[in-house]
Amino acid sequence: MSSDEINTIVIVGGGTAGWLTAANLAKSFNSKVPGNIKVKLIESPDIPTIGVGEGTWPTMRATLARLGIKESHFLATCNATFKQGTKFIGWQNDQHHNQYYHLFTSIFDPTQFNLAPYWLKGVAGQSVPYASAVSAQSALVELGLAPKKITTKEYEGIQNYAYHLDAGKFSELLKEHSIHSLxxxxxxxxxxxxxxxxxxxxxxxxxxxxxxxxxxFFIDCTGFKSLLLGEALGVGFTSIKDTLLTDHAVTIQVPYEHEDSPINACTHSTAQDAGWIWDIGLTNRRGVGYVYSSQHVSHEDAEATLRQYIGDSAQRLTARKIKIDLGYRNKFWHKNCVAVGLSAAFVEPLEASAIFLIEAASNMIADQLPSSRQALQFAERKFNESFMFRWSKTIDFIKMHYVLSDRKSPFWQDNKLSSTIPASLKNALASWQEQSVSAYDFAHVYEPFPMESYQYVLYGMGNKPKNIAANRYTDIDKAKAQFAQVQKITEHLIKDLPEQRALLNKVAQYGFNTI
Structure with missing residues (x-):
């Protein structure tokens, strides 16, 4: 074999980024067969992984199925639960009773027939929230219902879903599977x-x-340190602290009061004066954390706010403070090294994009890694273009949540300063003041957030076009029929689907049907 050939990939760093990348690459290259590309992973024995409770996107279902991990085994091993979206509480204004949902999909594909303009015209009813008009899932998660039944095959869903999981246990599962099976x-x-x-x-x-x-070929999964790409190869870092203003998080693991306590069927994101609190339900506990700006609240007051949110039980629980550096490397792939995970970029976990972008990166590396080192420059260019686009779009989408808010504290007002808003987001929001969100706004193959995501957030936050022309969107009867069908499906699913904890208990006992 020529010395120019790529025969060995070395991943430095474990955790979710390292082990998910290792598993994906080893599966793609069939590394357990002698003579194929070999994947090595170096992990420090001195750096523990501490799970705070994390969320995935629905793509994780296909990833785990492809890796050959049974869903019931994954759920039990990682204390994982089903996630059907995010409930945003208090984001619209300072009245904490306001809420809206960002769900994963709608019942009808809006790229085929877009119901949003008809909802804006009041066809679904004047007081029906957007999420309730186009999807059953907001009603399901309010009742704590699961997206499937015990008779549903593994990784299939009656409703679309992702997962909440313990990141430390997930890394250990991937590690064991990567070593012994891949x-x-x-x-x-x-x-x-x-x-x-x-x-x-x-x-x-x-x-x-x-x-x-x-x-x-080397993959840097060393976290914020970026030992390979940043320190050794000297690739610089672009901070986005002037766009997204949060810079710390304080987290607490909260045990359930009772072993049969209900489990949230979605992530809860509750706005606070200097940031927001996530609340993620696992099978054995909740992962709760306050993401905040230390320029707008002291660390002590941030922790006190989190403990107040949790309630009396928080006083005996240990808090952990994390400094977060928001930004991205100026290149993600340089020469024979690519960064994945925190070593590449990080934005606040508002939309659970971190694990998805690890999936996406490892998939693209597996697909685009050339056979020879001479061809690396071509893969490098494509990868960097793709992920610069993905990260910039992710930053825009997260920033949009703040820009649309009418909360009045200094943190929220500073987030609305024109100087903090990317020009690309300003242009998009200006366009959507004149017309509803359209499939033509999302023509790029690597869009991380689809049209539906923008609709859920924009219309959930009350941001509507100034006017929907009366002579457009005239297929009223079809829209009425689809809105009625959504309500009919919702009523059926409420009667048919089990409570989330009840299903997880059954899965632990019996497992799902295999595909």
Whole structure:
């Protein structure tokens, strides 16, 4: 074999980013077969992974199925639950009783027939929230119902769904599966140095217990440290602290009061004076955290706010403070190294985009990694273009939540300053003041958030076009029929679907039907 061939991939760093990437690549390259591309992962024994309760996107179902992990095993091992969207509480204004839902899909595909303009014209009824008009899921999650039944096949859903999971346990599951089923070579060591070749690419990494680890291609999953791409290769970091103003999080793991306590069927995101609180229900506990701006609240007051949100039980629970650096590397792929996860970029976890972008990155690496090092430059260019687009769109989408709010505290008012809003978001919002959101707004193949996501947030927050022309959107009868069908399906599902904890208990006992 030529020395120019890519035969060995070395991943530095474990956690969700490292092990999900390792699993995806090893599966794609069939690494357990001798002679195929080998995947090695170096993980420090000194850096524990602490799960705070995290969310995925529905794409994770296809990823886990492809990796050969049974859904019932995943659910039980990771204390995972079903997530059907996000409930935003108090985001519209300072009255905390206001709420809206960002769900994963609508019953009818809006790219085929867009119900939103008809909802805006009042065809669904003047007081019907947008989410309730186009989807059954807001009603289901209010009742704590699951998106499927015990008789539903694994990874299939009667309604679309993702997961809430314990990130630490998820990493351990992926680690075990990667090593024993997919052929990943695991090296427990600390990387002490990164050695470069004469052309500036990475030659090998020096470890404290396994000497030098050679590789043809390297993946940086070392978190905010960005040991390979940032420190060794010198790729700079662009901060977005002047766009997204949060810079810290304080988290607490909250046990349930009773073993049969209800489990939230969606993420709860509750606005606060200097940020927002996430509340994620796992099978054994809740993961609760306050994402905040230290320029607008002290660390002590932020923790006190979180404890007040949790209630009396919080006083005996331990809090953990996390500093977050919001921004992205100026390049994600440079020479023979690509960064995945926190080493590439990070935005606040408002829309659970982190794990999805790890999935997307590892999928693209597997699909685009060339056979020879000479061709790396072409894959590098495509990857960087793709992920610069994805991250910029993710930043815009998260910022939009703040821009649309009418909350009055200094944090929220500072978020509405024109200087903090990307020009691309300003242009989109200006367009949507003149006409409803359209499929033509989302023509790029790598859009991270589809048309429906923007509709749920824009119309949930009360942001509507100034006028819907009377001579347009004239298929009133079809719209009425579809709105009526949504309500009929909702009533049926309420009667048919089980409560979330009841289903998870059954899954733990019996499992789902296999595909």
């Amino acid at each position: 052929g990943v070579e695991f090296i427990s060591a600390n990387v002490t140095d990164v050695n470069l070749s004469s052309d500036g690419s990475i030659a090998n990494v020096q470890t404290d217990t396994h000497n030098k680890i050679e590789g043809d």
